[in-house]
Amino acid sequence: MALAMIFLPLLVAALAAAFPSNRWRPWLLPLAGACHLAMTVVVIFLPDLADAFPLAGAVAADGSWLSLDPPGRLVLLVVSVLFFFCSIYCVGYLRYRRERSNRVFVACLLAFLGVMSLVAWSQHLGLMWVAIEATTLSTAPLIYFNRSKRSIEATWKYLLVGSVGIALALMGTFFLAYSALPAGLQPSMMMGELLRSSPGLSKPWLRAAFVLLLVGYGTKMGLAPMHTWKPDAYGEAPGVVGAIFAGGVTSCAFLAFLRVYHVCQAAGEGAFVSRLLLFMGLFSMAVAGLFMIGQRDFKRMLAYSSVEHMGILMVGLGIGGPALYGTMLHVMTNGMTKGVLFLSAGNIHRAYASKSTDEVRGALRRLPVSGALFLAAFFAITGSPPFGPFVSEFSILNGAFDAGRLVTAALFLAFLLLVFIGMGKTVLKVVQGRPPLDSSAETYRDGFLTIAPVLALMAIVLLLGLYIPAPIGALVRDAVAYLGATP
Amino acid sequence: MTDLINALLVVILVLNLFALGTSRIQSVIRIVAVQGALLGLVTLLMHERWTVPVALSAVAAVLIKAIVIPAVMVRSLRAAEIKREVEPFIGFLPSIILGAVATAAALLFTRSLATGAVAAAPSLIIPASIATVLVGFIILISRFKAISQVLGYLVLENGIYIFGMLLIEAIPLVVEMGMLLDLFVGVFVISIITNHINQAFSSMDTRRLVSLKE
Numbered sequence: 001m002a003l004a005m006i007f008l009p010l011l012v013a014a015l016a017a018a019f020p021s022n023r024w025r026p027w028l029l030p031l032a033g034a035c036h037l038a039m040t041v042v043v044i045f046l047p048d049l050a051d052a053f054p055l056a057g058a059v060a061a062d063g064s065w066l067s068l069d070p071p072g073r074l075v076l077l078v079v080s081v082l083f084f085f086c087s088i089y090c091v092g093y094l095r096y097r098r099e100r101s102n103r104v105f106v107a108c109l110l111a112f113l114g115v116m117s118l119v120a121w122s123q124h125l126g127l128m129w130v131a132i133e134a135t136t137l138s139t140a141p142l143i144y145f146n147r148s149k150r151s152i153e154a155t156w157k158y159l160l161v162g163s164v165g166i167a168l169a170l171m172g173t174f175f176l177a178y179s180a181l182p183a184g185l186q187p188s189m190m191m192g193e194l195l196r197s198s199p200g201l202s203k204p205w206l207r208a209a210f211v212l213l214l215v216g217y218g219t220k221m222g223l224a225p226m227h228t229w230k231p232d233a234y235g236e237a238p239g240v241v242g243a244i245f246a247g248g249v250t251s252c253a254f255l256a257f258l259r260v261y262h263v264c265q266a267a268g269e270g271a272f273v274s275r276l277l278l279f280m281g282l283f284s285m286a287v288a289g290l291f292m293i294g295q296r297d298f299k300r301m302l303a304y305s306s307v308e309h310m311g312i313l314m315v316g317l318g319i320g321g322p323a324l325y326g327t328m329l330h331v332m333t334n335g336m337t338k339g340v341l342f343l344s345a346g347n348i349h350r351a352y353a354s355k356s357t358d359e360v361r362g363a364l365r366r367l368p369v370s371g372a373l374f375l376a377a378f379f380a381i382t383g384s385p386p387f388g389p390f391v392s393e394f395s396i397l398n399g400a401f402d403a404g405r406l407v408t409a410a411l412f413l414a415f416l417l418l419v420f421i422g423m424g425k426t427v428l429k430v431v432q433g434r435p436p437l438d439s440s441a442e443t444y445r446d447g448f449l450t451i452a453p454v455l456a457l458m459a460i461v462l463l464l465g466l467y468i469p470a471p472i473g474a475l476v477r478d479a480v481a482y483l484g485a486t487p
Numbered sequence: 488m489t490d491l492i493n494a495l496l497v498v499i500l501v502l503n504l505f506a507l508g509t510s511r512i513q514s515v516i517r518i519v520a521v522q523g524a525l526l527g528l529v530t531l532l533m534h535e536r537w538t539v540p541v542a543l544s545a546v547a548a549v550l551i552k553a554i555v556i557p558a559v560m561v562r563s564l565r566a567a568e569i570k571r572e573v574e575p576f577i578g579f580l581p582s583i584i585l586g587a588v589a590t591a592a593a594l595l596f597t598r599s600l601a602t603g604a605v606a607a608a609p610s611l612i613i614p615a616s617i618a619t620v621l622v623g624f625i626i627l628i629s630r631f632k633a634i635s636q637v638l639g640y641l642v643l644e645n646g647i648y649i650f651g652m653l654l655i656e657a658i659p660l661v662v663e664m665g666m667l668l669d670l671f672v673g674v675f676v677i678s679i680i681t682n683h684i685n686q687a688f689s690s691m692d693t694r695r696l697v698s699l700k701e
Contacts, residue, residue, distance in 0.1 A: 087531040126658055130665035137672050144680070153696040156680050160636060163673055164627065167643055170666070171620065174650045177657045185656040204600065291701060423614050 002066040005039050005117040013110035017103060025095040025106050026085040032110055033080075033087035036117070039079040044073050045471055066121045069191070070478040074328060075255040075314060076120040077475065078335040081460070082247045083113055085453035086240050089343050092449025093240055096350065104141050109137040112244065119252045125173050125259070132169070132220065132256050135249055136162045142244070143237040154229075159300065161219060161229040169216025169256075172209045176263065179205035198267040206267055213260045214276060220253035221310045222303075223280050224287035229248040231291075234303035235355070239346015242299065246306040246342060247335035254313055254331060261317055262483055270320065277318030278408055284311030285415035292422030298348075299355045301426050302341055309334045315412060316396045323399025324480045326392045332476070333388035333464050339457045340374050340377035343401060343450075344370045348430065351444040357426055364434035369446045371431045373454050378427040380461050382420045388464030489609045492532050495525050496649070500590055503622040506642060507586045510571045512634055515626075516560045519641050523552025526648055533652050537595040540660045548648070548686045554682050556641065556674050563574045563678040564634055589621035590614075593687035612653055619646030632691045633681040637674065644670060 012032040019025045042049050068076065090109070094102050114140055118131035136159070144155040176194070177187045181200040188194060194201075219226040234242045264273045288308035295301040309330070316327030345355075347370035352360045362370035380387030383394070393416070400409035464472075499522055504519045527549030534541045579584065597614040623643025627636055651658060681691065690693045 091651065124659075124662065126662040130662060130669055133669040133673070134576075136675055137669065138682075140676055150698055152680065152683050152687055153699055156633070156693070156696060157699075158683060159673075159677050159680060160640070163640055163677070166644065167640070167647060171647050172651065174647065174654055177654050181653070187654050189654075189657050189662075231701075235699065
């Protein structure tokens with residue numbers, strides 16, 4: 001199953017690259033997305049059925065390179081669901097961009113799906129690094145889709161900052177493996193062996209490895225102060241690419257970091273790790289909040305929102321223990337909500353041919369559905385009930401109080417408020433008021449393909465806020481239990 | 488064998504300083520290529536017995552790092568019609584001094600570190616790796632031409648590769664090939680983007696890339 005999930009999208013990507021018709025090529029996206037989602041559901045929720053397939057033995061086998069640990073399952077589900085809805089949206093989006101060849105765009109999106117699966121499945125940290133670097137490379141051409149000077153600049157910054165960051169993560173991975181040597185242990189990059197030998201790992205090397213990996217994968221997640229590429233990339237890329245980045249690429253990088261965190265926790269470095277994570281997390285939230293105030297470009301604003309939510313995840317990990325449930329749930333709620341935000345923002349951008357609040361006003365009148373979804377997703381992402389992120393953020397806050405971290409909890413709340421005010425001002429400007437007179441020059445109207453997937457994602461966000469289905473709850477609890485247990 | 492490897496690592500360290508001191512971008516590309524070839528040689532020497540996987544990984548390293556990537560770089564250099572890095576952020580002489588200081592610091596720093604049971608490994612590997620990574624960073628920060636920055640990234644990547652030699656048992660062939668493939672595709676994509684930068688901005692100067700900011 002692992003191999004099918006990795007190679008099927010890559011195969012379809014190759015097919016897309018060779019596919020002659022610009023008009024029909026985008027349909028390969030939902031095709032691959034649906035197959036991938038079906039396989040994900042079978043692997044996660046129907047393990048009995050998955051065992052019936054050949055090649056499925058790797059699911060539980062310890063010591064195998066490819067197997068799904070509980071956090072991997074969670075992230076795989078999030079990204080697969082998000083990708084499926086984005087792929088339907090893409091068909092609608094690319095209809096408006098007939099004038100441009102979508103060969104590279106479609107092939108790269110599909111390649112991303114394949115390497116993303118490899119990140120989730122790989123239990124060898126070296127292999128996982130290769131996959132993470134491959135996600136950087138497969139997504140870079142997506143930012144460059146508009147072929148403008150500004151998108152070149154954004155792509156260049158993303159590639160250079162991302163590659164250097166990921167190179168540091170490789171150094172960190174090597175340090176982590178090397179930390180076994182001073183103790184006379186066999187060096188290994190396999191998760192299972194690292195966890196087993198974790199108490200014996202050399203502390204200075206382990207700490208150096210952790211810092212390098214935090215900086216490296218943190219660059220990919222977009223934690224401040226390594227976030228500088230993010231507003232540029234999200235601002236210049238098409239909305240659907242922003243959704244894939246903010247919900248997919250960042251979740252993959254978070255998963256990679258989570259595995260390193262797990263090893264360090266098992267090695268008894270909890271206090272050191274937690275201090276660093278709380279600092280990075282709160283700093284990212286503060287920076288995001290400050291840059292959101294007075295932000296006129298609503299796509300850049302969403303990028304800062306992504307910086308903020310990666311910060312929230314780091315704070316949750318830093319608190320640990322009682323906050324882990326909220327953190328793992330937040331991976332899911334953040335991923336889904338970011339999908340709604342970026343896709344509806346993409347629609348608004350298209351209708352006004354601008355992403356600045358100087359020109360974009362009255363989206364609720366101009367695009368009633370996209371405007372309403374954008375507004376609802378804003379309330380959701382800032383943690384208003386009854387949406388999913390409210391539950392996860394509240395649970396992290398609760399965890400902070402349970403763990404007795406009152407200062408952290410207070411700062412967390414203060415930054416959430418700051419973000420709410422900063423983001424609210426921009427969002428309300430976009431949706432309220434009367435559209436400028438010349439705005440109807442653009443012919444874009446909400447269509448089925450660019451609305452239905454966004455509505456579906458919004459329904460999931462609402463559902464996660466009202467009632468968490470038992471299988472999803474079990475998935476999150478499994479991940480928490482896995483992180484808490486030391487073999 | 489250990490002495491020979493240490494000697495080769497010293498050559499790599501000296502090449503680092505040359506890369507810092509020259510303004511001709513073509514020379515820096517050559518230096519990075521020679522470093523890549525030396526790395527392939529060191530990979531071969533690190534193994535007591537030469538098996539097919541060992542030969543394969545050494546050949547792949549030389550092929551990618553010493554031949555293919557430099558060829559790609561030279562092509563985009565020709566397309567850009569530039570020859571020199573002018574007015575770097577840190578001058579050439581100061582950056583050589585900075586590189587020498589970084590190398591010395593790496594040597595001193597490693598001595599104080601617990602390296603333990605790796606007596607069999609050549610003693611210079613860790614300091615050479617850290618020094619090369621630092622030199623890569625200096626090039627990345629101090630140069631403005633897009634191609635020079637990519638070269639800095641390649642030097643940094645070479646430094647990390649040196650460290651990987653200590654972990655030969657932990658890195659299977661598939662993963663190593665994956666790393667080299669990523670590097671190759673990465674440089675390929677980056678060089679496409681640098682060509683587009685050159686066409687769109689009529690310059691390789693990254694100081695012109697300033698339209699996106701708050």
